[in-house]
Amino acid sequence: MTSPSVAGLPLAVSVGEPSGIGPDLVLTCHRDRALFNLAPFFTVADVDMLQSRAARLGIDISIAAIDRPEDAVAVFPSALPVLPLENRHEDAPGATNPANAAGTIESIERATRYALEGRAAALVTAPIEKKALYDAGFDHPGHTEFLAALCQRHSGHSVQPVMLLTGPELSSVPVTIHIPLCDVPKALTTELVVSTGRIVARHLKRDFGIAQPRLAVAGLNPHAGEQGTMGREDIEIVAPAIERLRKDGITVHGPLPADTMFHAEARRTYDVALCMYHDQALIPVKTLGFDESVNVTLGLPIIRTSPDHGTAAALAGTGQARTASFIAALTLASRMAAIRAGSAGA
Ligand SMILES: NC(=O)c1ccc[n+]([C@@H]2O[C@H](COP(=O)([O-])OP(=O)(O)OC[C@H]3O[C@@H](n4cnc5c(N)ncnc54)[C@H](O)[C@@H]3O)[C@@H](O)[C@H]2O)c1
Numbered sequence: 001m002t003s004p005s006v007a008g009l010p011l012a013v014s015v016g017e018p019s020g021i022g023p024d025l026v027l028t029c030h031r032d033r034a035l036f037n038l039a040p041f042f043t044v045a046d047v048d049m050l051q052s053r054a055a056r057l058g059i060d061i062s063i064a065a066i067d068r069p070e071d072a073v074a075v076f077p078s079a080l081p082v083l084p085l086e087n088r089h090e091d092a093p094g095a096t097n098p099a100n101a102a103g104t105i106e107s108i109e110r111a112t113r114y115a116l117e118g119r120a121a122a123l124v125t126a127p128i129e130k131k132a133l134y135d136a137g138f139d140h141p142g143h144t145e146f147l148a149a150l151c152q153r154h155s156g157h158s159v160q161p162v163m164l165l166t167g168p169e170l171s172s173v174p175v176t177i178h179i180p181l182c183d184v185p186k187a188l189t190t191e192l193v194v195s196t197g198r199i200v201a202r203h204l205k206r207d208f209g210i211a212q213p214r215l216a217v218a219g220l221n222p223h224a225g226e227q228g229t230m231g232r233e234d235i236e237i238v239a240p241a242i243e244r245l246r247k248d249g250i251t252v253h254g255p256l257p258a259d260t261m262f263h264a265e266a267r268r269t270y271d272v273a274l275c276m277y278h279d280q281a282l283i284p285v286k287t288l289g290f291d292e293s294v295n296v297t298l299g300l301p302i303i304r305t306s307p308d309h310g311t312a313a314a315l316a317g318t319g320q321a322r323t324a325s326f327i328a329a330l331t332l333a334s335r336m337a338a339i340r341a342g343s344a345g346a
């Protein structure tokens, strides 16, 4: 048995970097759909590339090219529904090919558009190799910012995307995302911490069903600045942001020394850790639950999830890629879509 679709809609899956494990995950998850009770999904991909990758992996799969996302739910029980790419993807596991970049971007753009048009319940993205896309002129740090730009273009409203990594043991948010460490202090402002905290609190209520979310805010500096002797940002930037979030009625505490806020007892005191930079947020999540954690983009008009890991290019085509995080991303996307559909109908 597979899970029912949410409101009759499939999930839209972008296939990711073809030299990585994205295609392997899509194919394996369709093979194992009943085992993991997965809701119907389609992918936007090169059919020949998928056939070739399936043969490498020894997966006996039926792949059905479809014209419209609307056809995916009926096809899913018997075949992997694929909306064919206009650009081609070569099947060369482990070797990035600049010619593949256009197809990778097209897959993300089209899958996002189907979700924005209400023709897919949510978007799930397989991993991209950022450098391969930068070399082709892609000028967004990653999916997170690209999706915000696509949503902004579609709706005409400004969009602040927020990266949430969520796993069984810990959920955390990097306030600054993909920027060099030396740029973090300049990028970190009270306004950014406040707007990020508000988006997190709003989505925890709306998409995760947490009535009164509890946020814990990490300091930037060692020992949260040791009362200003190890950096002034925690006093001048982070603490005022916490005060403003509290005035909004959000349950929030900090700035906390980051080195002692992730142990088991501390984790029980909050729902999400707001961290000041990428590795502060992502190292504890990936250490505690690399195989099960999911990357979610908050702040978008659509639901977007992704596995927490990257392209793992050395494993592409080998059958060694673990699917647990991708399965968690598919499952969480369905659950969030069901919560939104339920509250929209309430
Ligand atoms: N969502 C995304 O698009 C996303 C997320 C993270 C990293 N990336 C990109 O991926 C590329 C590679 O990044 P990286 O090497 O730092 O991280 P990575 O997650 O690809 O790999 C880190 C280690 O974990 C292993 N691993 C990862 N996923 C696995 C899986 N499913 N099963 C078994 N082992 C797995 C890899 O073999 C490697 O040893 C970079 O270009 C990075 O930007 C993309």
Ligand SMILES: N[C@H](C(=O)O)[C@H](O)COP(=O)(O)O
Binding pocket: 141, 142, 143, 144, 145, 282, 295, 306, 307, 308, 309
């Ligand atoms: N920082 C993310 C992670 O390590 O999980 C990853 O690079 C994905 O970023 P985007 O979703 O913005 O591509």
